[in-house]
Amino acid sequence: MAWQSKFLSTEVPEGARRFFAHGKREIGVIRHRGRLYAVLNFCPHAGAPVCQGEVDHPVFVETPGGAGCVTPEQPTLRCPWHHWEFDLASGDSLCSGGPRLKTYAVREEAGQIWVDC
Amino acid sequence: MVGSHSMVDTPIIDCDVHQPHPSREELVAYLEEPYRSEVAKWGPRRSVSSGIRGEDGGNRRDLEAARLSDPAYFREALLDRYGHRFALLSGAFAPIAGMPDPDYVNAICRAANDFYREKWLPADERFRLAIKVPLQDPAAAAREVERLAGAPQIAAVSFFATANRIPFGDRYYWPIYEACQRHDLPIHFHPSTGQTIANAAMTAAGHATTYLECHVCLPQFYMAQTASLILNGVFEKFPGLRVMLVEGGIAWLPHLLWRMDAEYKGLRQQAPFLKRLPSEYVRDHVRLTTQPLEEPRQTEHLIQIFNMVDADHTVMYASDFPHWDFDEPTRLPRSLGETTIRRILHDTACEWFRLPQLATA
Numbered sequence: 001m002a003w004q005s006k007f008l009s010t011e012v013p014e015g016a017r018r019f020f021a022h023g024k025r026e027i028g029v030i031r032h033r034g035r036l037y038a039v040l041n042f043c044p045h046a047g048a049p050v051c052q053g054e055v056d057h058p059v060f061v062e063t064p065g066g067a068g069c070v071t072p073e074q075p076t077l078r079c080p081w082h083h084w085e086f087d088l089a090s091g092d093s094l095c096s097g098g099p100r101l102k103t104y105a106v107r108e109e110a111g112q113i114w115v116d117c
Numbered sequence: 118m119v120g121s122h123s124m125v126d127t128p129i130i131d132c133d134v135h136q137p138h139p140s141r142e143e144l145v146a147y148l149e150e151p152y153r154s155e156v157a158k159w160g161p162r163r164s165v166s167s168g169i170r171g172e173d174g175g176n177r178r179d180l181e182a183a184r185l186s187d188p189a190y191f192r193e194a195l196l197d198r199y200g201h202r203f204a205l206l207s208g209a210f211a212p213i214a215g216m217p218d219p220d221y222v223n224a225i226c227r228a229a230n231d232f233y234r235e236k237w238l239p240a241d242e243r244f245r246l247a248i249k250v251p252l253q254d255p256a257a258a259a260r261e262v263e264r265l266a267g268a269p270q271i272a273a274v275s276f277f278a279t280a281n282r283i284p285f286g287d288r289y290y291w292p293i294y295e296a297c298q299r300h301d302l303p304i305h306f307h308p309s310t311g312q313t314i315a316n317a318a319m320t321a322a323g324h325a326t327t328y329l330e331c332h333v334c335l336p337q338f339y340m341a342q343t344a345s346l347i348l349n350g351v352f353e354k355f356p357g358l359r360v361m362l363v364e365g366g367i368a369w370l371p372h373l374l375w376r377m378d379a380e381y382k383g384l385r386q387q388a389p390f391l392k393r394l395p396s397e398y399v400r401d402h403v404r405l406t407t408q409p410l411e412e413p414r415q416t417e418h419l420i421q422i423f424n425m426v427d428a429d430h431t432v433m434y435a436s437d438f439p440h441w442d443f444d445e446p447t448r449l450p451r452s453l454g455e456t457t458i459r460r461i462l463h464d465t466a467c468e469w470f471r472l473p474q475l476a477t478a
Contacts, residue, residue, distance in 0.1 A: 002143055060389040061389050064350030066390065085385060096393055098382055
């Protein structure tokens with residue numbers, strides 16, 4: 001693992017996803033609500049291009065028949081195939097015991113986006 | 118007295134024993150008006166027939182039919198013969214599942230419960246009763262649970278699992294679940310479809326032609342009811358609720374759990390109140406009973422299924438005595454091993470019914 005400059009900041013505006021090759025696969029860089037995320041574009045469930053899925057903050061009702069709704073701050077990445085969900089920052093499955101999505105540290109400095117991969 | 122399983126020296130806890138329904142005269146003696154007069158004059162109401170003939174009277178032909186209404190005969194032919202510690206009397210009252218009048222069904226349930234409490238339970242301390250409640254009226258059903266919970270030898274609440282009109286995950290049933298949870302009484306789901314029409318379909322495909330077809334398809338109901346209970350969040354709403362799925366076998370469960378878990382991971386937002394994978398609710402809330410145990414050509418396949426369903430914790434023995442498809446305790450494959458057989462015949466049910474553990478030798 002090493003920090004590598006991959007994109008100019010202007011190449012990944014809000015809501016955009018950009019990809020770069022990483023070994024036999026690729027890594028997607030996503031900017032969502034101002035924050036950058038870097039994710040291996042390979043779903044651990046069935047190998048789908050997970051970065052092409054929806055980034056969302058799904059609304060929950062905490063109890064059956066309950067009235068209160070909860071919207072988590074943390075965004076989720078929902079795979080385009082089978083719709084498995086992952087915490088976009090940590091890669092953790094939102095279902096207990098599910099496989100984890102591979103994520104990478106990412107930072108932005110002086111107009112450049114760096115990924116530790 | 119200990120059980121007759123050649124591998125295991127353990128008493129038996131039997132989760133499904135069918136004492137007969139009260140006779141017309143017995144029912145009249147316990148019914149409240151106006152139904153006492155009605156039944157005395159006209160007899161019990163009949164449910165709408167499915168047009169399907171039950172199997173040969175329903176009972177084992179080697180038993181003394183004339184004595185099947187005698188608790189002493191059950192003691193002799195079942196409890197003493199096999200070494201029962203506990204036999205859950207689940208009755209033979211399936212036709213009430215298909216009756217449309219909630220007040221009538223409520224009266225019949227109350228009368229039957231009182232009859233069994235007076236006629237059957239005092240006959241042997243090993244008898245326990247699964248009380249009948251009118252699913253047509255959940256508030257009345259909850260009142261019946263309140264009335265009898267805590268009475269001696271009351272051990273479960275009986276639900277007919279295959280002829281109800283509304284799936285069990287529906288909040289229509291919440292009053293009953295709340296009462297069962299409050300009194301720590303498990304629900305005993307038992308098939309009811311056979312001779313009774315209460316809903317549109319006796320199988321997932323539609324109306325069965327024969328008892329054979331209907332009976333073979335019983336697991337379909339358990340698959341649907343289990344999915345309904347879990348995916349509608351019943352066990353989140355009622356974390357103390359416990360259910361027994363009786364007479365549906367066990368082999369259907371792995372398929373359902375795998376499918377629920379896989380699809381939940383993608384469609385989780387449709388059951389947002391679940392805190393665990395669907396399969397993870399089973400160990401805390403669901404028990405299967407053995408009879409009628411599946412019979413694959415190779416016993417090893419059945420052993421694999423026992424392993425898949427975590428049988429040491431989720432499976433309990435049921436004989437279905439005195440019905441035609443009765444299973445002796447020895448029906449369990451020896452290759453399950455002594456520990457698993459002991460848990461199925463006794464230990465898991467001992468925990469489930471909050472019985473004291475037996476002193477070990």
